[in-house]
Structures are given as structure tokens and as C-alpha cells.
Amino acid sequence: xxxxxxxILNMGPQHPSTHGVLQVxxxxxxxxxxxxxxxxxxxxxxxxxxxxxxxxxQFIPYTDxxxxxxxxGNNLGYCQTxxxxxxxxxxxxxxxxxxxxxxxNRIASHLLFMSSLAIDLGATTAMIYGFRDREDILDLFxxxxxxxxxxxxxxxxxxMADVPADFVPALQKFIDKFPAMMAEYENILMGNEILQARLxxxxxxxxxxxxxxxLTGPLLRASGVDYDIRKIEPxxxxxxxxxxxxxxxxxxxFDRYAVRMQEMTESVRIIQQAMEQLPAGEVMAKxxxxxxxxxxxxxxxxxxxxxxLGYYIVSDGTPKPYRxxxxxxxxxxxxxxxxxxxxxxIADAVAVLAVLDPLMxxxxx
Amino acid sequence: xxxxxxxxxxLQPLQLKFPEQxxxxxxxxxxxxxxxxxxxxxxxxxxxYGADWQxxxxxxxxxxxxxxxxxxxxxxxxxALRQGIVxxxxxxxxxxxxxxxxxxxxxxxxxxxxxxxxxxxxxxxGDLRRILMPDDYSGHPLRKDxxxxxxxxxx
Numbered sequence: 001x002x003x004x005x006x007x008i009l010n011m012g013p014q015h016p017s018t019h020g021v022l023q024v025x026x027x028x029x030x031x032x033x034x035x036x037x038x039x040x041x042x043x044x045x046x047x048x049x050x051x052x053x054x055x056x057x058q059f060i061p062y063t064d065x066x067x068x069x070x071x072x073g074n075n076l077g078y079c080q081t082x083x084x085x086x087x088x089x090x091x092x093x094x095x096x097x098x099x100x101x102x103x104x105n106r107i108a109s110h111l112l113f114m115s116s117l118a119i120d121l122g123a124t125t126a127m128i129y130g131f132r133d134r135e136d137i138l139d140l141f142x143x144x145x146x147x148x149x150x151x152x153x154x155x156x157x158x159x160m161a162d163v164p165a166d167f168v169p170a171l172q173k174f175i176d177k178f179p180a181m182m183a184e185y186e187n188i189l190m191g192n193e194i195l196q197a198r199l200x201x202x203x204x205x206x207x208x209x210x211x212x213x214x215l216t217g218p219l220l221r222a223s224g225v226d227y228d229i230r231k232i233e234p235x236x237x238x239x240x241x242x243x244x245x246x247x248x249x250x251x252x253x254f255d256r257y258a259v260r261m262q263e264m265t266e267s268v269r270i271i272q273q274a275m276e277q278l279p280a281g282e283v284m285a286k287x288x289x290x291x292x293x294x295x296x297x298x299x300x301x302x303x304x305x306x307x308x309l310g311y312y313i314v315s316d317g318t319p320k321p322y323r324x325x326x327x328x329x330x331x332x333x334x335x336x337x338x339x340x341x342x343x344x345x346i347a348d349a350v351a352v353l354a355v356l357d358p359l360m361x362x363x364x365x
Numbered sequence: 366x367x368x369x370x371x372x373x374x375x376l377q378p379l380q381l382k383f384p385e386q387x388x389x390x391x392x393x394x395x396x397x398x399x400x401x402x403x404x405x406x407x408x409x410x411x412x413x414y415g416a417d418w419q420x421x422x423x424x425x426x427x428x429x430x431x432x433x434x435x436x437x438x439x440x441x442x443x444x445a446l447r448q449g450i451v452x453x454x455x456x457x458x459x460x461x462x463x464x465x466x467x468x469x470x471x472x473x474x475x476x477x478x479x480x481x482x483x484x485x486x487x488x489x490x491g492d493l494r495r496i497l498m499p500d501d502y503s504g505h506p507l508r509k510d511x512x513x514x515x516x517x518x519x520x
Contacts, residue, residue, distance in 0.1 A: 041497040048482070049506055049513075085394050211421070214471035227444060233369055296393030299370075299425060299440045299451065310425045312438065323507075325427040327440075335474050364497060 006034055009346075013042050017120045017350045020360030024337065026349065033349055036341035038334050043364035051324035056082055056291040057156055059324065064150035066326060067362040069112050072098075072105035072141075073304035075154035080235060081300040081311040082156045085293040091282040094158035095237045099274045100171070101144070101153060102302075103267040108137040109305035110260045113357045117257060118189060120354040121198050126189045133181050136174050143167055156291060158284035171275065178268050182261070190261065199254035203340040203352050206251055213336040217307025217329050219356065222259045223251035229303035240277070241270045256355040292319050306330050306359060328362040370449040372396045378417065383408060390453070397438075397451035402463050405454050412441060412450065413469045419443045420450060423470035428461075428479045430509045435461040437485055441470075456485070465490040482507040 009026045012018040021042035027035040047066065051059045063074040076098055083090060090098075115130030138148045144163050145153040153160050189195055205213070210223035220227050228245045230238045246262035248255030295317040301310035307329025314323040333356060341349050373391030376398055380389055386404035390397050400408055412418045420441035428437045439452040454463055465487040466472050476487045477496040484505035487493055495502065504511060 041495075041499070044497040046506055049511075212471055214423070214474075232444060232447060233449075294394075296395075297429075297438075298394040299438075301424060308424065310440065312425060312427055312440070314429055323429045325425070327425040327427075331478075332471075332474055335471055 004029070011346075011349070013039075017353055019116060019353070019358065020363075022353075022358060022360055022363065024349070024353070026341075026346065028346070031345050033341045033344050033346065036338050036349060038337050040331075040334070040360070040363050043360045045365070047365050048324055048326065051321055053320065055319045056293070056321060059321070060155065061150065061152045063326075064152055065361055066328060066365065067109075067304060067306060067309070067330070067359045068149055069359060070105045070109040070305040071149065071151050072101040072154060073302060073309060075151065076102050076236075077300065077302040077304065077309045077311050079154050079156050080302065081298060081313050082291070082293060084300050085296065085298045085313060085315060086156075086287075086291070088157050088285050088287060090158055090236075090285055092279045093162070093281045094283040094285075096274045096278045097159050097163060097283065098154055098236060099238070099241070100271050100278075101141070101151075101159075103270045103274075104137050104140060104171075106267045106305045107264045108134050108141075110264050111137075113260055113305075114185065114189065114257075116357070117351075117354040118195075120350050121195060123189065123192070123195065126185070129184060129188065136177075140167065140170060140174065143170065155284070157287035158282070162283045168275065168278075171271070175268055175272060175275075178265075182265065185261065190258070196254060198348075198351055199257060199355070200252055201250070202253045202348050203344065203355075204250060204252045205336070205340065209339075210251065210336075213339060214332045215307070215336055216333070217303070217305070218259045218263065219256055219307065219333055219336070221245065222248035222255040224248055229301055229308055233301070235300070235302050241273050243267075243269050253351055253355045290319055292317060301327065304329060306357060306362070307333060326365060328365060330358040330360075330362045331365070334358055334363060369447050370395055370451065375448075376450075379408075379411075382411065395451055397453045399436075399453045399455055402454055402456055402461075405466075406464050406468075408452070409466055409469050412452070418450070419445050421445065423466065423472055423475075424449070426466070426472050426475035426479065428483045428485050430483060430507065432509055434458070435483065435485060437461070437463050437479065439466065461485045462488060464488050465493075467491065481505070484508060 006027050006029050012023040013021040023039040025037040047062050063078045064071040066074050111130045111134040115127040118126035142148050145151040205223050207223045207225045210220050224247050243266045246259045248259050293315040297314040299312045301308050310327030312325040316322040373396045376389050388399045390399050412420045420443045422442045424442045425440040434457045437454040442449045479485050481495040
């Protein structure tokens with residue numbers, strides 16, 4: 001009798017469902033996963049090291065290249081950290097514009113998540129729909145910043161420039177269209193039998209298990225833990241808006257997907273309120289031409305699309321930071337991969353990676 | 366901005382609990398408790414399970430190279446009490462060794478990252494390998510004395 005033995009399969013770094021250069025070393029027994037070890041570093045650029053030889057404003061474009069599908073959130077987190085260190089008050093109008101951009105970017109990022117999940121599970125049409133509607137948001141960003149992906153829009157002390165006159169009508173048009181968009185996704189994906197069969201009751205994590213794996217963001221909330229930095233430690237002006245935090249019940253892959261879809265609706269509610277309250281005025285505080293924060297260190301975190309994004313900056317009083325560390329949510333969320341993949345089939349690992357939604361620019365930093 | 370991160374005053378009870386080992390640094394933008402590696406486990410045990418602290422989440426773990434010493438920095442948060450604390454572990458010399466906190470929090474990847482990029486050794490981690498740099502790489506790029514390799518020659 002030949003003895004059964006396990007074998008190793010490399011999934012990635014060149015594999016369409018790893019969404020970038022993530023390598024997962026799978027140990028398999030037949031088609032069943034015994035172990036899944038993520039290997040990262042293929043996109044490591046040493047951004048934290050580069051920060052030490054850049055001035056504070058020069059580092060903002062580098063933050064765009066961390067989580068490059070929600071770059072506004074990265075800009076926001078970094079600028080707020082420097083502002084905390086220097087105690088800069090940001091003008092009201094800039095605060096509102098920041099919220100609008102960050103929430104729009106959350107929708108764009110979740111649309112990309114939905115699209116990539118759809119294509120990974122073989123639903124090409126839904127993928128096209130998601131990209132089509134994300135395009136509208138990218139056009140809005142193009143209008144305000146001149147860029148579609150790496151905006152460099154939020155600056156230390158405010159935002160780069162006021163929005164053009166036709167921005168608010170264009171944004172209103174997108175918001176008016178949004179319910180119909182969601183209804184379309186509901187029909188094509190949420191209620192789809194195949195999608196439900198592929199996601200429901202797969203990779204279930206309880207709230208305690210999710211916390212024990214260090215998860216944050218939608219992945220943690222899918223397991224029913226009410227943890228959203230916008231609510232528990234409101235930054236900027238998030239305490240002025242009325243929105244709820246969607247939570248999952250079972251903590252399976254389907255909840256991880258559903259929570260993100262509901263979050264888009266909440267983001268639109270925030271944008272709507274911010275648009276109605278948007279005051280006139282300056283969009284940039286009086287900041288010194290040479291930004292030299294006083295010596296000291298500070299940690300600040302925000303809720304980005306993928307979870308808790310934190311910046312730790314050490315200043316030595318010179319125009320360049322002594323040390324910058326970024327707490328990237330995707331990187332720490334990857335800790336769950338091995339735990340949930342054990343015992344699953346290879347095809348389910350694809351679904352797990354899709355709902356985990358790691359962004360390699362952020363994982364590798 | 367409402368600040369949930371504990372300031373010097375609210376850190377006093379910790380000082381009373383660890384009078385010898387602990388020092389409060391409250392002069393910067395964010396107050397911190399500074400402790401040496403041997404006393405770290407007792408402090409972390411208290412912060413994790415003590416009724417006044419309940420820091421059930423490790424938000425961030427990193428380290429800073431201050432040339433003559435290393436500072437391993439922990440940002441802990443308690444969702445139950447809505448408070449955060451900055452803990453710094455000061456290690457002298459070239460080869461810092463710090464007890465791992467994986468016993469209390471899921472810090473596996475973050476400790477591996479600090480080990481990889483700064484060369485801080487965490488005892489009791491269980492799987493301390495490089496995570497971003499190649500396995501056969503030598504040196505720790507985020508150290509201040511790190512010399513970046515010269516760019517490839519132009520042809």
C-alpha cells in the first residue's frame with residue numbers, strides 16, 4: 001500500500017487571486033489545506049527608512065503608495081499625526097473635505113474589494129459593474145487632485161486646494177445614483193446562490209478568536225465585535241456625524257463581504273451629511289513654510305478601509321522625521337490566514353484571500 | 366481633540382505599583398511609561414488583566430534606534446475603558462533582547478517585523494524569523510548605522 005503524503009504548493013507570488021505579490025506556501029493533503037504560510041516582502045520598498053531622509057511634507061506621496069486603493073485615508077492618518085505633534089488646528093472646510101474624500105475612498109476601496117471577490121469566484125459581470133461605478137469616484141478625485149490613485153491631496157494643515165465649483169453637483173449626482181447601484185449589486189451578487197454557497201459558513205471566526213488573531217476593521221466587525229475607530233476614538237470631526245457600524249453575526253466569509261457592502265451605505269450617509277454642513281472658508285491652516293515639529297513622539301490612528309491604520313512618528317526637532325512607523329492593517333490581518341485556512345479546500349483559500357483583501361503595498365510597506 | 370491616551374497624572378497608580386522599575390516620561394506630546402526588559406512581563410500582565418487597565422488590544426508594536434540604546438514601543442488600547450497607554454521598553458547596547466508579548470497579545474507579525482528590520486530579539490516568541498527581508502539577508506535596515514548598498518553600476 002502506498003503511503004499518502006502531504007505536498008507543498010506555492011500559491012503566488014504570481015497568482016491572480018493573491019491580488020499582488022503575496023506568496024502563500026500551502027501544505028496539502030490531497031486538496032485539503034494542512035498549513036498556509038504567507039510569505040511577504042516581494043514589494044518591500046523600505047518606506048519607513050525612506051521617511052528618515054525626506055521632510056515631513058515630502059513623505060505624504062509615499063503614504064499614497066501604502067494602501068494605494070484608499071490613499072486618501074493614508075494621507076489623512078499621516079497628516080493628522082503630524083498635526084497632533086505640532087498642535088495645528090485644521091480649518092472647518094478642510095475638515096469636512098477630508099471626511100468626504102476619506103469616505104468616498106472607502107467606497108472606492110470596497111467596490112474594488114467586491115469586484116475582485118466576484119472575479120475570484122468567477123462572476124465576471126459583477127466585477128465589471130464594480131469597476132464601472134468605482135470609475136465615477138476616481139473621476140471625482142481626478143477633479144480635486146488631478147490624480148486617480150495617488151492623490152497627495154490631504155496636506156499638513158488642511159487640503160491641497162479647494163474643490164472646483166462643479167465638484168459638489170458631481171458628487172450629488174453620484175450619491176443620487178448610489179441606491180440604484182447597491183440594488184444592482186444586491187441582485188447580481190448578494191442574492192446569488194453560488195456566491196452564498198461559496199462564502200456562507202466558511203472560515204468562521206468568533207469575536208474572541210478574531211481578537212486573538214489581532215484583526216481590525218471589517219474583518220473584526222464581521223465577527224460581531226463593535227470596534228470602529230471613528231466611533232470609539234473619533235478623530236477629526238467624525239463625532240459630528242450620525243452613522244452606524246454594521247456588524248456580522250456568524251463571522252464567516254459571507255459576513256465579511258456583507259459588512260463591507262453595508263459600510264458603503266453608511267459612508268454615503270456620512271458624505272451626505274458632510275455635504276449639507278460643508279461650510280465656506282479657508283482650506284489650509286497657517287503652517288510654517290518649514291515644518292519642524294517639536295522633539296517628541298506621537299501615535300495616532302484612524303479607521304481606514306482595511307482596518308486600524310496607525311502612524312508613529314518620532315521627531316528630533318529637525319525638518320526630517322527621526323523615525324516613522326506605520327501600523328498597516330492588512331499586514332496584521334494576514335495573521336488570520338493560516339488559522340482559518342487549515343482544513344479548507346484550495347478553492348476556499350481563494351475565497352478567504354479575497355475577503356481578507358490584503359493590499360500588498362501596505363503589507364510590505 | 367479628546368485624548369484617551371493616559372497622561373502623566375493618570376499613570377501615577379502604575380508608578381506606585383512598580384516604584385523601582387518604572388519611570389514616567391510625560392514631557393513629550395504623548396506620555397509614556399518606560400521600563401527595562403526584566404520587569405516588562407510583570408507590567409504587561411498587570412496592564413492586560415488589571416481591573417483598572419484592561420488593555421485587551423495591542424494596537425501597535427515597533428522600536429526606535431536611538432544609537433546608544435533601543436526603545437521598543439507598545440501602544441495598548443482598552444475598548445472596555447476607552448483608554449490607551451504607551452509603554453516603552455528601554456534596552457541598552459547593540460544587541461537588544463526583550464521578552465515577547467505574544468503571551469498576552471497577537472504580536473507575532475509585529476515582533477517578527479521589528480526583529481527583521483531593527484534586530485531586536487524577542488525571547489519566547491516561538492517563530493522569530495525575518496518577515497519582509499529575504500531569509501539569507503544580513504543586517505537590519507532600519508538601524509541608524511545601516512549603510513544602504515550602492516546602486517547598481519550604470520552600463
